[in-house]
Amino acid sequence: MTSDQSQNVSEGAYAIQAGGSVTVGMSKADVQAVMQEVLKRAIEYSAEADAKAVARIAELKEELLQCFADGRADSEAIKEPDFQHTLREAHNAYARSGDSVVRENLVDIISRRSKCGQGTLEALALNDAATRAANLTSSEFAALTVIYLIRYTINPRVVTFEAFGGYLRSQLLPFINFLPQGNASFWHMSSQSVGSQEIGEVSFRANLMSKYGGVLGKGLPKEVVYQKNKGKEHLLLHIMTQSQRDKNCIRPNAMNKDKFIENFKGKYVAGEVMRGSLSEAELTIIWNDYEATIPQGDDFRSLLEDACQGMGVLMDRWENTSLKSFSLNSAGIAIAHANAVRVVNFDAPLSVWINS
Numbered sequence: 001m002t003s004d005q006s007q008n009v010s011e012g013a014y015a016i017q018a019g020g021s022v023t024v025g026m027s028k029a030d031v032q033a034v035m036q037e038v039l040k041r042a043i044e045y046s047a048e049a050d051a052k053a054v055a056r057i058a059e060l061k062e063e064l065l066q067c068f069a070d071g072r073a074d075s076e077a078i079k080e081p082d083f084q085h086t087l088r089e090a091h092n093a094y095a096r097s098g099d100s101v102v103r104e105n106l107v108d109i110i111s112r113r114s115k116c117g118q119g120t121l122e123a124l125a126l127n128d129a130a131t132r133a134a135n136l137t138s139s140e141f142a143a144l145t146v147i148y149l150i151r152y153t154i155n156p157r158v159v160t161f162e163a164f165g166g167y168l169r170s171q172l173l174p175f176i177n178f179l180p181q182g183n184a185s186f187w188h189m190s191s192q193s194v195g196s197q198e199i200g201e202v203s204f205r206a207n208l209m210s211k212y213g214g215v216l217g218k219g220l221p222k223e224v225v226y227q228k229n230k231g232k233e234h235l236l237l238h239i240m241t242q243s244q245r246d247k248n249c250i251r252p253n254a255m256n257k258d259k260f261i262e263n264f265k266g267k268y269v270a271g272e273v274m275r276g277s278l279s280e281a282e283l284t285i286i287w288n289d290y291e292a293t294i295p296q297g298d299d300f301r302s303l304l305e306d307a308c309q310g311m312g313v314l315m316d317r318w319e320n321t322s323l324k325s326f327s328l329n330s331a332g333i334a335i336a337h338a339n340a341v342r343v344v345n346f347d348a349p350l351s352v353w354i355n356s
Helices: 028-070 075-079 081-097 100-114 121-135 138-152 161-178 184-191 204-215 222-228 233-239 257-264 280-291 297-307 311-320 330-344
Strands: 195-197 240-242 249-252 266-269 272-278 326-328
Touching (some): 028 081, 028 100, 081 100, 081 121, 100 121, 138 161, 138 184, 138 204, 138 330, 161 297, 161 311, 184 195, 204 249, 204 257, 204 311, 222 233, 233 272, 249 280, 257 280, 297 311
Antiparallel strands (some): 195 326, 240 249, 266 272
């Protein structure tokens, strides 16, 4: 045996000398000890996760039982295999999530599902909603709901500018602080199959104007309207009313253009037989003249702020994110409807939008 232990080491390397074998890094015994500790922790964490899941399922079960007890849900549905499957999916979804927003929405979705006929479009949409809701964030719930309320619903009680402000405060304002500020949420919602990105866009102003335009304009001077419709002044008394935004002006006596034409086209106005009539073309001219008095751009933003402080922020968020171009499918509508019921006590039945 030689005692010569001289070594040549290249640049960046190092040499180890020993009289026996050399172990670099962790020994086999060290690795075994670490693996045993990891396994022990995994068992402990698994038990903790199981306990959380059981507790969450119990929470959801308790709320659903209350719904069956007070009539909000139909216990007969439990006899259906399809409903049983949806019920299991909902419990599993909430066991994973643990989010109270998800739980409350699932309670509404399951309750409504229990009252749907087997195999109907509404039942199928609610089945999908129950499995997809748990994969959404609170900002995504807010986005779905705002899109749903603005694009897919109309509030028939908005017949004055004051009522319009009340609608904004009660139905839309509660969601503003939760809306996404970028487009990543919309990409995620697309991946969860609750809606899709459209090529076209619908502006915030256009959405509101198509539904509530009748209360948004300044109005037209009475003499101008009467001058352009000579001989039909007696008809104008029925179809026009004083503008709330300018007491010296008048406006169409309807929420929007469609209602204006539907209500006043022909000879019958408010149940009375009138002398003569206004055609759809004549009504359209009156409406278009009035519509030109509805503000645009920053002036429209100021109008919204006058109606409800904070609405300018919602308009900005709408125009600067995919809120303006995201459309909902039936599952997205069902989820948004449930969240609207939860947050703002929305009271229209889901079957208005989803029916067979």
